[in-house]
Amino acid sequence: EPEVTQTPSHQVTQMGQEVILRCVPISNHLYFYWYRQILGQKVEFLVSFYNNEISEKSEIFDDQFSVERPDGSNFTLKIRSTKLEDSAMYFCASSDGMHNQPQHFGDGTRLSIL
Amino acid sequence: QKEVEQNSGPLSVPEGAIASLNCTYSDRGSQSFFWYRQYSGKSPELIMFIYSNGDKEDGRFTAQLNKASQYVSLLIRDSQPSDSATYLCAVTGGTSYGKLTFGQGTILTVHP
Numbered sequence: 001e002p003e004v005t006q007t008p009s010h011q012v013t014q015m016g017q018e019v020i021l022r023c024v025p026i027s028n029h030l031y032f033y034w035y036r037q038i039l040g041q042k043v044e045f046l047v048s049f050y051n052n053e054i055s056e057k058s059e060i061f062d063d064q065f066s067v068e069r070p071d072g073s074n075f076t077l078k079i080r081s082t083k084l085e086d087s088a089m090y091f092c093a094s095s096d097g098m099h100n101q102p103q104h105f106g107d108g109t110r111l112s113i114l
Numbered sequence: 115q116k117e118v119e120q121n122s123g124p125l126s127v128p129e130g131a132i133a134s135l136n137c138t139y140s141d142r143g144s145q146s147f148f149w150y151r152q153y154s155g156k157s158p159e160l161i162m163f164i165y166s167n168g169d170k171e172d173g174r175f176t177a178q179l180n181k182a183s184q185y186v187s188l189l190i191r192d193s194q195p196s197d198s199a200t201y202l203c204a205v206t207g208g209t210s211y212g213k214l215t216f217g218q219g220t221i222l223t224v225h226p
Contacts, residue, residue, distance in 0.1 A: 031212055033212065033213075033214075035214070041218075042202075042216050042217065042218045042219065043158060043202065043204075043214075043216040044216070045213045045214060045215065048212040048213060050212075055212060056212060056213055058213075089157075091157055091158070093214075095212070100145065100146050100165060100206075102148060102160050102163050103148075103160075103212075103214060104160060105150075105157040105158045105159070105160075106157060107156070107157050108156075108157045
């Protein structure tokens with residue numbers, strides 16, 4: 001069964017450093033998403049992406065965050081200057097439609113900011 | 115603020131029983147409803163989705179939707195210890211089309 005893959009599984013970074021989280025969505029999917037989950041809290045939406053542009057973003061997704069689809073398979077989330085509060089699990093998801101289609105999640109990247 | 119509310123539990127049921135998980139949502143325009151299962155330290159795994167009022171069955175799982183009451187539920191029949199996990203309710207639609215809004219999850223424990 002096709003799946004969303006994310007790398008790395010765990011990233012440890014010093015505060016203030018830039019980090020790039022990578023995702024390979026399911027190959028025929030057109031809609032891509034990033035979510036995060038702080039330990040013990042609910043899963044929170046960050047951004048949705050379609051047709052090479054952001055469709056929607058949350059208030060969490062400020063100027064420190066950016067997303068990119070650099071080629072036909074990868075989808076990346078960049079945090080420019082990490083803060084301690086960015087420590088969380090980051091999940092990439094993809095779907096083949098917008099609001100009616102299920103989103104399938106990758107295994108996530110655990111980001112730890114020191 | 116669009117909210118999705120779940121009883122955080124924990125909900126404990128004996129093996130073989132029916133587990134009933136409930137969820138309410140505040141955005142009356144919500145259109146799509148999803149149940150995900152999340153094991154500790156893992157990612158959300160899609161279990162069921164439902165778009166129309168009524169029941170939808172898939173194996174041991176039944177999703178129920180009542181848009182008038184803004185209520186969606188998940189029934190797990192013949193519960194197994196492997197069903198022990200956190201169950202996340204998520205909705206889309208209304209003013210946000212693709213964005214999933216999650217509840218805080220209900221912890222389910224199935225004991226032998």
